[in-house]
Amino acid sequence: MLSLAWLGTSPVFATTESNHGHEGEEDMSSQIKEDIQHHLQDAYTFHLFTDKESGTHVGFPLPVVLIDNGLHVFSSSKFHHGEDMVEKGGKKYFIYHNKIYGAEETIYLGEKKTRMVENEEGEEEEEEYVDTVQTMPVDEFFHTYAQGHGADLPEGLFVTNKKPLDFSITKNVFSIFFISILLLLMFGAAAKSYKKGLAPTGWAKFLEPIILFVRDEIAIPNIGEKDYKRFMSYLLTIFFFIWIVNLFGLTPLGINVTGNIAVTFALAFMTFLITQFSGRKEYWKHIFWMPGVPWPMKIILAPIELLGVFIKPFALLIRLYANITAGHVVLMSIIGMMFVFQNWIGSSLSFGLAFALAMLELLVAALQAYIFTMLTALYFGSAVAEHDDH
Amino acid sequence: MEKLINDFSVGLFFWQTLLFLVLLFVLRKVAWKPILKAVNDREQSISDSLAAAEQARQEMDNLKAENEKIMQEARIERDAMIKEAREIREKMIEEAKGKASTEADKMIESAREQINNEKLAAITELKNQVATLSIEIAEKVLGEELKSNEKQDALVGSMLEDVKLN
Numbered sequence: 001m002l003s004l005a006w007l008g009t010s011p012v013f014a015t016t017e018s019n020h021g022h023e024g025e026e027d028m029s030s031q032i033k034e035d036i037q038h039h040l041q042d043a044y045t046f047h048l049f050t051d052k053e054s055g056t057h058v059g060f061p062l063p064v065v066l067i068d069n070g071l072h073v074f075s076s077s078k079f080h081h082g083e084d085m086v087e088k089g090g091k092k093y094f095i096y097h098n099k100i101y102g103a104e105e106t107i108y109l110g111e112k113k114t115r116m117v118e119n120e121e122g123e124e125e126e127e128e129y130v131d132t133v134q135t136m137p138v139d140e141f142f143h144t145y146a147q148g149h150g151a152d153l154p155e156g157l158f159v160t161n162k163k164p165l166d167f168s169i170t171k172n173v174f175s176i177f178f179i180s181i182l183l184l185l186m187f188g189a190a191a192k193s194y195k196k197g198l199a200p201t202g203w204a205k206f207l208e209p210i211i212l213f214v215r216d217e218i219a220i221p222n223i224g225e226k227d228y229k230r231f232m233s234y235l236l237t238i239f240f241f242i243w244i245v246n247l248f249g250l251t252p253l254g255i256n257v258t259g260n261i262a263v264t265f266a267l268a269f270m271t272f273l274i275t276q277f278s279g280r281k282e283y284w285k286h287i288f289w290m291p292g293v294p295w296p297m298k299i300i301l302a303p304i305e306l307l308g309v310f311i312k313p314f315a316l317l318i319r320l321y322a323n324i325t326a327g328h329v330v331l332m333s334i335i336g337m338m339f340v341f342q343n344w345i346g347s348s349l350s351f352g353l354a355f356a357l358a359m360l361e362l363l364v365a366a367l368q369a370y371i372f373t374m375l376t377a378l379y380f381g382s383a384v385a386e387h388d389d390h
Numbered sequence: 391m392e393k394l395i396n397d398f399s400v401g402l403f404f405w406q407t408l409l410f411l412v413l414l415f416v417l418r419k420v421a422w423k424p425i426l427k428a429v430n431d432r433e434q435s436i437s438d439s440l441a442a443a444e445q446a447r448q449e450m451d452n453l454k455a456e457n458e459k460i461m462q463e464a465r466i467e468r469d470a471m472i473k474e475a476r477e478i479r480e481k482m483i484e485e486a487k488g489k490a491s492t493e494a495d496k497m498i499e500s501a502r503e504q505i506n507n508e509k510l511a512a513i514t515e516l517k518n519q520v521a522t523l524s525i526e527i528a529e530k531v532l533g534e535e536l537k538s539n540e541k542q543d544a545l546v547g548s549m550l551e552d553v554k555l556n
Contacts, residue, residue, distance in 0.1 A: 166399065166400070191425050195424075262397075
């Protein structure tokens, strides 16, 4: 019933897996914490909400694609929201902590330990290794730890079985696909309206100022009049993609795409590759043999600059990931507070706070898209700069 | 950090990269290129139009200046013409006046001459008539006087007397 009430207010309760009948604040708090955790992680079903009293989940299953001694494709509905295992190719697959694990017979539980080993120069040094400390039949592990809410594994223990290569169309992949289609329709329609005449009509009227903003405020000042045209497609795509994805993250659909390190890594990695491949002589010279400083400085600066090449896109991916994740966590926590307080003063104060925060997140959604695009353009600009600007 | 690496999903990375690249290339073809081209074309046409307008304005200014110049010239020419005409008029009046006065003088002169001539003629005629009259009278008087011989003698005598006196 509670979950039903939350629908339409927030991206909360993306995935709830069990039917707890308990009451009380302690339970509510841990429930909220768990829901936030679930929301931040990817999922194999597009889950909208759960009616806890009847135990029904509303949403739709997505295809699971595993590469593990051949290709296995099946619907995630076969997991029955984590209640069942799926047998494919002689292996039993199950969802544990929102990831698919698989084993033929035995689950190996390992622990990280350190030992002293001799290195090539004969010196002793510490080395981390994984020690398998416990084995368990797969069925027993599933029933104990994975099914339903399960119990927590003892501190420090983790599953060491090789995970299958997971190319499933998860909730995030589905969202990316859906948003991509949406972007295509939006901009395709906008582009079509230009065929009628040079003046923008309809959609284009709204989108054109933003496109021009990316061109005039981001691309041209950072890359320069001469080179900016080559990068426009990438800058526009990345700007609108991040922006729209961030906006969808604020809807009650419970999408959290840019709060995934793999997504921001993919985006930053593309920026990194394009920067390096469009780097001109000047760019590499500034990295390996900084002009205008005495030669001992050049030697000191080279490794620092080289490190900077990798740190820049790394900062890019962490910034986006951290901002969006933090935004979602804070917003969901405050929305959760409404239900913890359960009195009209606290709840309405929480509501006001959540509303203000949601407004702020709207700004952050655009701001992070802007910053990502802006820094990307800045890196491209430094790569294609031809003369010395110092 | 370890949590981040644990959270990293290769599948999601793969799909994100693939879908993003597809999105990039499709959007590039169906949206960015036509939109940016249309915007560029429009900006080009706007700046062209502005330049054309500026040029037209310049031309108009030039034309205006030229008109002004022509007007000025025309005005000067007109003034000159008026002045010339006035001069000519004055000269003509002057000339006419001069001519008229000489003509008048001439006419007066000739009239005077004529009058003189007439007068002389009249005087001559008068003189002649007087003479004739005088002679006639004299003849009549003489005829009357000299009817007797004595009187004739007396007259001759007096006349001779006068001659002697001269």
